Structure formats: C-alpha cells, structure tokens
Amino acid sequence: MSNEIFTIRARxxxxxxxxxxxxxxxxxxxxxxxxxxxxxxxxxxxPIPGQMTIEDLFKNMEE
Ligand SMILES: [Zn+2]
Structure with missing residues (x-):
C-alpha cells in the first residue's frame, strides 16, 4: 500500500x-x-509583551 509510510509517520x-x-x-x-x-x-x-521583536524594529526603521 502506497499510503502505509504516511500512516506510520503520522502516528x-x-x-x-x-x-x-x-x-x-x-x-x-x-x-x-x-x-x-x-x-x-x-x-x-x-515575544514578551511590551518588547519589540526584530521585525517591529525593522518596520519602525522603514517608516
Ligand atoms: Zn515524544
């Protein structure tokens, strides 16, 4: 059966x-x-609330 490998992986x-x-x-x-x-x-x-992520930092720099 071709889907046997998938079944084993999924489990x-x-x-x-x-x-x-x-x-x-x-x-x-x-x-x-x-x-x-x-x-x-x-x-x-x-991310810790109140802290900027790296993504936020770059976004702010672009604006
Ligand atoms: Zn485990």
Whole structure:
C-alpha cells in the first residue's frame, strides 16, 4: 500500500519519534510528555509583551 509510510509517520511523535498510541496524541503529533514540552517551547518563542521583536524594529526603521 502506497499510503502505509504516511500512516506510520503520522502516528509517530514529531519530537522523539515514538509511536503514538492514543488518538489525542496522534491528533497533536506528540506523545503526552512531548506535547507538554513542545507547548513550553512554543511559549518561550512568543515575544514578551511590551518588547519589540526584530521585525517591529525593522518596520519602525522603514517608516
Ligand atoms: Zn515524544
């Protein structure tokens, strides 16, 4: 079956590559532990309110 590889990939954790066993984990793309870690990393990437991002700085310079 040609879509077998896709199915296997989709059911592996994007972070550690372990097989995902729950429907919720498959939907998220992460195992339960990695989902929490991935979420924490996402939060770290978000700009701190009140601080300019590099993009904002360049925008201000162009104006
Ligand atoms: Zn994982």
């Amino acid at each position: 592996r954790c994007k972070r550690c590559g372990r097989l995902l066993t729950s429907a919720e984990a498959v939907e998220k793309g992460y195992g339960c532990q990695c989902a929490a870690k991935a979420q924490a990393e996402e939060d770290e990437k978000k």
